[in-house]
Amino acid sequence: MPASESFRIPKHRRHVPTARQRLRKTLADWGITDELADAVVLLANELVTNAVTHCRVPYSQIKVELTLNSTELVLEVSDPDRDRLPRPHDSTPEEEGGRGLALVAALADHWGCRQEPYAKCVWARFGLEEAHVPSAL
Numbered sequence: 001m002p003a004s005e006s007f008r009i010p011k012h013r014r015h016v017p018t019a020r021q022r023l024r025k026t027l028a029d030w031g032i033t034d035e036l037a038d039a040v041v042l043l044a045n046e047l048v049t050n051a052v053t054h055c056r057v058p059y060s061q062i063k064v065e066l067t068l069n070s071t072e073l074v075l076e077v078s079d080p081d082r083d084r085l086p087r088p089h090d091s092t093p094e095e096e097g098g099r100g101l102a103l104v105a106a107l108a109d110h111w112g113c114r115q116e117p118y119a120k121c122v123w124a125r126f127g128l129e130e131a132h133v134p135s136a137l
Helices: 013-029 035-054 100-107
Strands: 003-010 061-068 072-079 110-115 120-127
Touching: 003 013, 013 035, 013 061, 035 061, 035 072, 035 100, 035 120, 100 110, 100 120
Parallel strands: none
Antiparallel strands: 003 061, 061 072, 072 120, 110 120
8 A cells, every 4th residue: 555645734834844854754764865865855845936926826835745655646736726837838948947847857856837726736656666665655
């Protein structure tokens, strides 16, 4: 049976560190503390920051879900602005932002987004090496 952790944070930048801390703790509890954990937390930071920055639904919450099974780790970040799907673009060196999805594409094995009935979800999948699969799974 897969392990899963799911939580919501208010749509505000000050809650992004809370999401990172919760994910880091969950990964450590699952025995994942190396470069994979660093990559997952970094991409969570990017996806959660994108959600709180670009979601136009006031007073909403961002849902963060992490699922671990025998072959992969899946990070999902959802927000209720279902019609604004993320689009990667080329940022100029002068731009301060706009590189988050390129980072997601570079570090995750696969990534994408989907529209749900009342939300959109951006996800990143990481294949697991045998060393990352907890014996409890």
